[in-house]
Amino acid sequence: MPSDWNNWILQTFDHFARNSRVYTSAIIAKDLTEDSSRSNKTNSPSVQLSACVGLRVLRLYTHNDRVLFQELFEDQRTRRSWLLFSHQGFPELLTPVYFPLDNQVKIVNLSHDGSIATMWETYQVSQKNKQRIVPYGRWVSNTNTEDLNTQSETIDAKTRTGNKARDSLHPFATLGPSKDFKVKARKMRFGVLETLEGDSVLRRTDLTGLYLECTTLEMPIVKYRVPLPQYEPFTILKPQADGKVELEGVFGKIFDALKEITNFTTTCHRVRDGQWGSVVNGLWTGMVKELSEGTADIGVAPLSMSVIRSTKADFLIGLMVSGLARFTSPLRDIVFINFKVVLKRPSNEDYMWSVYTKQFEAGVWGVLALLTVVLCLSLYFASRCSPRGQRLSPSDAFIVGTGMVFGQGSTLRIERTSERGVVLMFLLLQVLLLAFYTSNLVSALTVGPPLPPMKDLEDVYKDSSITIGFTRGSTIANEFNTDNPLYRAILQRLRDEDLVMSPEEGVERALKGGYAYMAWEYFYKMNFGGECGAFLLPPSYFPHQASIALQKDSPLVPILNKVLLDIQSVGLLQKWWMELNVARTDCSALVTAPIELKTVLTPFLLLGCSLLVSLGVLAAEVVVYRNGRPIAV
Template sequence: MCMMVFLCMLMTLMHGGYLGEVVAKGEGVGVPEMQFVQDFVDFYNIKQVCLLQEETNSWILKLLRRSSVRSFTSIVGLKTQDNGSRLNASSHPSARAVTCRGLRIMVLRQEEDKILFRKIFTGAETKENWLLISDGEFHELLKSTYLPLDNMVRIANFGDDKQTATIWETYQVGEAFEQRLTTVGRWTRKGYNDLSNDSSPNGTAVTSTPLPPNGISISTAVTVKAKTMNHGVLEAPVDDPMLRRNDLSGLHIKCTSIEYSPFTILKYQDDGTMHIGGIFGKIFDLFQEITNFTYTCYKVPDNQWGAHTNGRWSGMVGEIARGEADVAVAPLSITQQRSLVADFLLSIMMSGYSVAMKRPTNEDYLWTVYTKQFEATAWIVTVVLAIATTAFVFVLLRLSRREESVTPSLSAFTVLGILFGQVSMNHTNSKSHI
């Protein structure tokens, strides 16, 4: 009976109108987890979903592959061959996961799940959206995985009764720092506490808030929206997580800069350190005050901004590219070549080029305005060449058998027309002799 319920639920998901790929470990995934996934996808209007499947011969994969709708396609993590041997998945999962363009969903309950997640969660995958399904001490399983400051991983931790789930986010300021957990949402299955009986199934806002499961409340720093979905009430964050991750306590930053008043004014302190003043220096100090990091700044040794010559970057960009500095505090121009080796903040200043012209005076409206375009020597050479060319054309046309009635005025008119680009050498009064 349970198998039939799960099969019906899975078919509902497959025909629910979503496009994309799914990733979940098949064993241990029950009806409540699948219902939560559907509500989560509906809440954010996600068009592509990826479920990570460990075993390639599972009945779930076969069912998905036989589906004519193909709403979901699995990404294989650890592949089992026919002879029972397991392939090394150190490079295989990440290469396959890159093909996914949607939300990655994976179960995180056992040591094998942790190992698989660590192998996949590298490089560009750390920038993608992830949803991990867990029902225990997930932070212990994630302890050995580096979750960078800008990661987009969310963990749905289910209670023992499978009727509620708490949504968490976690990040690290640096690889050597501890993970910082934040409660950002929760899901309550329909019928639990009788709080969603009167809700419409199309995702309208909830007027009453479910009781926090296990006494865990959502952080007040998170902007949460509550909706009643098809299978339960979902409270989930709708803000930018990077705006909440503003505590960088313990992080020490090395910064490089250059003297460029009034934007960066370098001031050397009595203890040998350097403080950056000016417009950009004040902005950097404001960041430090908000996020609580510490820093040490110095002047770039070669006094250069950053150019790529002979296969090597110079200046502040070069120090960032080589890891010698963490931040460059200066009004650096954002170029496509520089953006390949360094990340830029949002532009806070715009610069450009202008053409300056002298304001016209009364002298500019005299007839001499035409003669001022060239020096006297240039005008003399032009007149001499025009006279010589006129004489040459007159003689040439007189000696030609194909021309008649050639006068000096016609030759002069022809030469002037050529100079001004207005007259053709073909004349209407020219005749051809046979």
């Protein structure tokens, strides 16, 4: 058969196998090796078998068989399920082969008469560790079913070899390999097949001998302006004498639980550049960089999951998801994560020059001034057109009218009906002005000025006096680089000095005014929940899950995920998250406080300026009077 037919035959066989739902690829090592030697390098056994997606079966008895299997197994395209038939010496025969922790290889050892077959699994926690061979199941022909019960007890005892003591008092003892794995028996045509239930990889939770280099980022206890309750945040790093750090906090507890259950060892260090991980000028930074370069095996911190980060690292199950922590089913053990805009809350100090004029809008003040002028002119003409009584000059009419607006009476005798009507209009205006102005002024001095009329991030962007920023190296840097017109416009306006190195620095800049900080909502409320000098806009942005990250394609992911689910099932995650509850200050509560000098400085300055103007006018009048006085002879 021509060698160029191989791909066609494999694809045709694959098509029929998919339709029949049962597919076994039986490999004859001799034929496959000979065919490979006759073909070129591009038609290697791995290439020939890459289209086969079912169980691969291979006889493994000789050194050449092992060499062929090693070539096929080390190729990512042909590293799927394998069933190897071998003799009792297979452990020594397979010693040179590296079996990753997540491999799906089963080894069958037949008895001399072919009536009993024992099935084994082998794996290594790392390339530096020795192979571990554990029993998986057995097949017994119908002629040997009388020995089934005895052999079942033998295999079940072997599966427990090396497990922890069931009577251990440690809280994690019941989560590890000490669990009994169920054995499933199936009667077949020629015998009985017994195998362990479930995924083989998930049973490999004993990682003794595995060493992991951990990278982490500290999220410290933050005390800013007001005293905050002490609490354990997500990661607390304690320096060690060798330059490493000891990891504590919630993620430290989770990591310690993983170590206790699986028995691996580790040392942790601070991430070199102090960043989470994002793409800057085409290069990765932070923890993601260390994971992708291999300088760290695992990143322990609430690292946000994103599509671009997933190209360089794998994540465990989400320990934090988008939203705010509610501790309600079915996510009662998960803390939620999203981002909100932090802005400075306005205060009376911000309106030092307008604290006594902002009660009315500019249009209202304009109407009041116009109405005052009209009434003063009316009073003037009413006094002039009357045939009797005191006639007012324009200055007298203005002084009398303005004084009435401010609640000041007059010593002039108002006897004519027209003049009294104008005076009544002045008094009515004064009553209305006093009622509305005083009520608004008292409220403003009591509860402070209202929040800015901003609803979302777009309103903040439209205000050119406010700069938008976020933490350097966080996942937001990649989220802004999308097709969203608003996000792209914000990214184009962003300057390097708009980025901050920590949430504390970001909130500090926001409290100074003119800066909008994109903060992780949950962390902000825990650390700055008592800070009433800032507020959050209602909309949430960039919902994410956050968890522990490992190197890309790490075989540890399914195993550690299984352990995390076991920890969650006993309620430890919920307990640790609930310990993070922090009492927050109700910024809407009314608090009586002395009025500061800045608040009353405006009227004092106005009075002082009026006094100076009065003295100036007096000086001018004296000079004019002296110059115009007749000289005595």
